[in-house]
Amino acid sequence: SQKIEQNSEALNIQEGKTATLTCNYTNYSPAYLQWYRQDPGRGPVFLLLIRENEKEKRKERLKVTFDTTLKQSLFHITASQPADSATYLCAPSYNTDKLIFGTGTRLQVFP
Amino acid sequence: DAGVIQSPRHEVTEMGQEVTLRCKPISGHNSLFWYRQTMMRGLELLIYFNNNVPIDDSGMPEDRFSAKMPNASFSTLKIQPSEPRDSAVYFCASRREGAKNIQYFGAGTRLSVL
Numbered sequence: 001s002q003k004i005e006q007n008s009e010a011l012n013i014q015e016g017k018t019a020t021l022t023c024n025y026t027n028y029s030p031a032y033l034q035w036y037r038q039d040p041g042r043g044p045v046f047l048l049l050i051r052e053n054e055k056e057k058r059k060e061r062l063k064v065t066f067d068t069t070l071k072q073s074l075f076h077i078t079a080s081q082p083a084d085s086a087t088y089l090c091a092p093s094y095n096t097d098k099l100i101f102g103t104g105t106r107l108q109v110f111p
Numbered sequence: 112d113a114g115v116i117q118s119p120r121h122e123v124t125e126m127g128q129e130v131t132l133r134c135k136p137i138s139g140h141n142s143l144f145w146y147r148q149t150m151m152r153g154l155e156l157l158i159y160f161n162n163n164v165p166i167d168d169s170g171m172p173e174d175r176f177s178a179k180m181p182n183a184s185f186s187t188l189k190i191q192p193s194e195p196r197d198s199a200v201y202f203c204a205s206r207r208e209g210a211k212n213i214q215y216f217g218a219g220t221r222l223s224v225l
Contacts, residue, residue, distance in 0.1 A: 093211075
């Protein structure tokens with residue numbers, strides 16, 4: 001079965017720096033991959049989607065890359081702010097109705 | 112739009128009791144998903160419905176769990192009897208047809224079984 005791996009350790013960075021989060025998957029590549037943000041006590045919120053044939057996708061300060069050779073997606077937040085502190089989940093989709101969520105990486109941006 | 116609405120937000124019950132979690136999806140969305148989230152296992156899909164019909168319940172842990180969707184605007188997840196290991200946050204999400212599986216989540220129900 002597919003396995004999704006995200007850094008379980010929290011990522012602590014200083015305000016203004018670029019945060020980079022990693023999502024690795026096993027076996028075959030998903031048709032597309034989504035990134036969600038989850039704040040404490042709340043449900044995940046959709047941020048970005050990238051297709052298998054896309055290398056990069058941007059939205060404001062967010063950037064997602066998708067490398068099918070490395071079986072990896074990277075999620076970047078540039079000019080990070082304390083308000084970006086949250087848990088970020090990656091969720092590949094394999095041409096089915098289902099998303100498989102990683103366990104998430106907690107990001108802490110300190111002033 | 113009010114988003115996906117779940118109730119209750121918190122539920123504390125004793126082992127052996129029946130628990131019913133409720134979800135109202137976003138109007139116009141035709142798919143509904145139930146997830147369970149724990150620290151150890153992350154966010155796991157339990158069951159999902161398309162047009163009120165259960166499609167895949169392979170994530171339902173055991174027969175103590177059941178889910179229904181009697182109409183397009185309401186779904187329930189029932190645990191009977193509940194056990195301490197069922198303690199988790201349960202999320203409901205909905206999706207509009209043709210929306211590349213982008214899902215909209217409710218705020219969740221935090222269940223504690225004592």
